[in-house]
Amino acid sequence: MQPKLTLLTDDIIQRILDEAHQLLLKPGVKVNNDEARELLASAGAQVDTETNVVHIPEQIVRKALESVPREFYLYDYDGNPTVKYGGDAVHFDPGSSGIAMLNPETLEHDTTETPHLLKLIKVAEQLPQYDAQSTAVVCHDVPQSIQDSYRLYLALLYSKKPIVTGAFTNKTVNEMIDMLAILAGGRDASREKPRAIFDVCPAPPLIWSNFASGNLIALARAGIPAEIVSVPLAGAAAPVTLLGAVTQHTAECLAGITIHQLAKAGSPIVWGGAACIFDMKKGATPMGAVETAMLDCSYAQVAKSLNMPTHTYLGATDSKLVDAQAGLESGITAMIGALSGINMISGSGMLDFLSCHSAEKLVIDAEGIAMTKRMIAGVQLHTETLATGFYDDNINFKGGDFLKQRITMQLFRKEQHLPSNVIDRDSMRNWKEAGSLDTFARAKLIVDGLLASYSRPQLDEAKEQALHTFMLALAQKAGMDALPSLENADKEKVHT
Amino acid sequence: MSEELYKQMAQSIIEGEKEIAIELAKKSIELNMHPLDTITKGFVVGVNYIGDQFGAGEAFLPELVMAGEAMKAAVAVLEPELLKLGEAREVMGRVVLATVEGDIHEIGKTLVGTMLSASGFEVTDLGVDQPAEKIIGKALEIDAQIIGMSALLTTTMIRQREVIEELDKEGLRPRIKVMVGGAPITKDWAEKIKADGTAEDAVGAVQLAKKLVGKE
Numbered sequence: 001m002q003p004k005l006t007l008l009t010d011d012i013i014q015r016i017l018d019e020a021h022q023l024l025l026k027p028g029v030k031v032n033n034d035e036a037r038e039l040l041a042s043a044g045a046q047v048d049t050e051t052n053v054v055h056i057p058e059q060i061v062r063k064a065l066e067s068v069p070r071e072f073y074l075y076d077y078d079g080n081p082t083v084k085y086g087g088d089a090v091h092f093d094p095g096s097s098g099i100a101m102l103n104p105e106t107l108e109h110d111t112t113e114t115p116h117l118l119k120l121i122k123v124a125e126q127l128p129q130y131d132a133q134s135t136a137v138v139c140h141d142v143p144q145s146i147q148d149s150y151r152l153y154l155a156l157l158y159s160k161k162p163i164v165t166g167a168f169t170n171k172t173v174n175e176m177i178d179m180l181a182i183l184a185g186g187r188d189a190s191r192e193k194p195r196a197i198f199d200v201c202p203a204p205p206l207i208w209s210n211f212a213s214g215n216l217i218a219l220a221r222a223g224i225p226a227e228i229v230s231v232p233l234a235g236a237a238a239p240v241t242l243l244g245a246v247t248q249h250t251a252e253c254l255a256g257i258t259i260h261q262l263a264k265a266g267s268p269i270v271w272g273g274a275a276c277i278f279d280m281k282k283g284a285t286p287m288g289a290v291e292t293a294m295l296d297c298s299y300a301q302v303a304k305s306l307n308m309p310t311h312t313y314l315g316a317t318d319s320k321l322v323d324a325q326a327g328l329e330s331g332i333t334a335m336i337g338a339l340s341g342i343n344m345i346s347g348s349g350m351l352d353f354l355s356c357h358s359a360e361k362l363v364i365d366a367e368g369i370a371m372t373k374r375m376i377a378g379v380q381l382h383t384e385t386l387a388t389g390f391y392d393d394n395i396n397f398k399g400g401d402f403l404k405q406r407i408t409m410q411l412f413r414k415e416q417h418l419p420s421n422v423i424d425r426d427s428m429r430n431w432k433e434a435g436s437l438d439t440f441a442r443a444k445l446i447v448d449g450l451l452a453s454y455s456r457p458q459l460d461e462a463k464e465q466a467l468h469t470f471m472l473a474l475a476q477k478a479g480m481d482a483l484p485s486l487e488n489a490d491k492e493k494v495h496t
Numbered sequence: 497m498s499e500e501l502y503k504q505m506a507q508s509i510i511e512g513e514k515e516i517a518i519e520l521a522k523k524s525i526e527l528n529m530h531p532l533d534t535i536t537k538g539f540v541v542g543v544n545y546i547g548d549q550f551g552a553g554e555a556f557l558p559e560l561v562m563a564g565e566a567m568k569a570a571v572a573v574l575e576p577e578l579l580k581l582g583e584a585r586e587v588m589g590r591v592v593l594a595t596v597e598g599d600i601h602e603i604g605k606t607l608v609g610t611m612l613s614a615s616g617f618e619v620t621d622l623g624v625d626q627p628a629e630k631i632i633g634k635a636l637e638i639d640a641q642i643i644g645m646s647a648l649l650t651t652t653m654i655r656q657r658e659v660i661e662e663l664d665k666e667g668l669r670p671r672i673k674v675m676v677g678g679a680p681i682t683k684d685w686a687e688k689i690k691a692d693g694t695a696e697d698a699v700g701a702v703q704l705a706k707k708l709v710g711k712e
Contacts, residue, residue: 106653144651147651207600209600280556281556282697283603283604353679355679355680
């Protein structure tokens, strides 16, 4: 039995949905995209042409909800379904779109370039706790107009895992859909076995911007999964109460799903977000706050009442270093996310309000994720009797009796998660002899090991060449002579 | 009598009681109190107090914002009276605020606007996603001393530099000073793009603005 954390009663969930539908009528949703407004209008929504505010009646939303796929998979490079969206499946991926990376030697937040992203991809590729890659950091060594496509390009070259990505303009989303098609062997194949999912963000309160709505429509028509990342900031850009913020989140998701399904009914879309409270002292958006995790747990319950696949942002910290605050915020929120049965939990590796990544933190967070996975695997019944069967004639009332039992050898790996060396369970003496290393120092060693053991996946040569040609053409259009040298980036030992 | 009223005025701001602040402002007019005294000896005391409390970590953003809103409401009642007297509240300076092109995040900038107007600046807030020519055009139109620009995204913060370069090209600096702000904005960045300053929060922004117009 998968243990579940629930914060809302069925009654409250119903009230959230009722009030969200009321919000969609009054005040309505601001939709700053002509095509999205036309889709909504032709379905029967009332559009205010002056303000772009659309009033969406419940029956239009209900119809959209009927056509949404209840589950779908993301596939790895080899075509295996490795990420399940739907039900209570739980997966983790590194946070997306950081702009800096923690330098483990200087502890500065360095501006990210190609070698930083490669380092993160290589580390995440070898940690089984991450079922998907993300386009983790922006590469500032390429022009802004190709940064989205370039991040995906690197992930496709250096990983076989599914990819959680996103695009900041309508033009780039189409380029990225083309890139996925190149590796999949065409747009149909890409739709059949999607490799990537795209985050699409409404703006709080109740706004679907021009490019976000445009991306929803483009993704729906291409049949590539979209993931709504609604970000109510409770107390600033959303009601201060957790229930109020969850209700606004619900309305933003319902509006997005409606636009998406009107563009192409049956296309895959996920109920997701990066909800958080608004810090009233610093004006910050704390990802490590427990209320942030409570918002996410709550909206996941609303999604599940509608049988929607789910996503959230947890497992991150607001600390600037990989320190005790980082550990407790990341661990606690990852556990809440897993216990909420959320399908994709993004955010691992990230510091400083999702702006800074750390490969060392990815390694430590992987242990936290392993603990959450062990937790949701639950307490299992492995043997016919619970205990009496263990007490046979060889019991001598000594402490080591059970170590000698074959069943101990057979079952201990199922009962216990065996942590990596990032977790210290050594004797004091051994720990001192090993250099008295703290968690961060141990994580640095593991990162070094992972970088040394990494080898780039073998991809189909012709497809890889086609992908490269495509990316190079984009770069040249953006004014570059050549793409950053990946050979040099591979050799460059970032921070180590 | 008026001492007691001044205290109540300050208190109405501290508690963010807009309606009470308006009532007190009206009452001061009935009592023929000088509107400038009402502002400086009454309401401003409350704004300063809450600003100090915020700086000390005792007050929080909702209290700051509510105080700012109450202040704006009280001043709006008193301004017509000042005009009748042929006087005006000393305007600390005229400021154009905007979130740069491509960026739609404006919580921080709106806060800065509230605190600036509460502190006696005349603020024109252009809103989000504003291109350089619109920001500069508005600054020239209202003869602003300060342009304040916010950006939340590193992908949009470069637009701050574009506005500054445009101002330089037109020879509008140092006549117009530039303040920049937003989550990714550091002092280094402000220096690099040759802005006149940046601040960590809305209270700091008011101090900076006062410094820039020479009214510290």
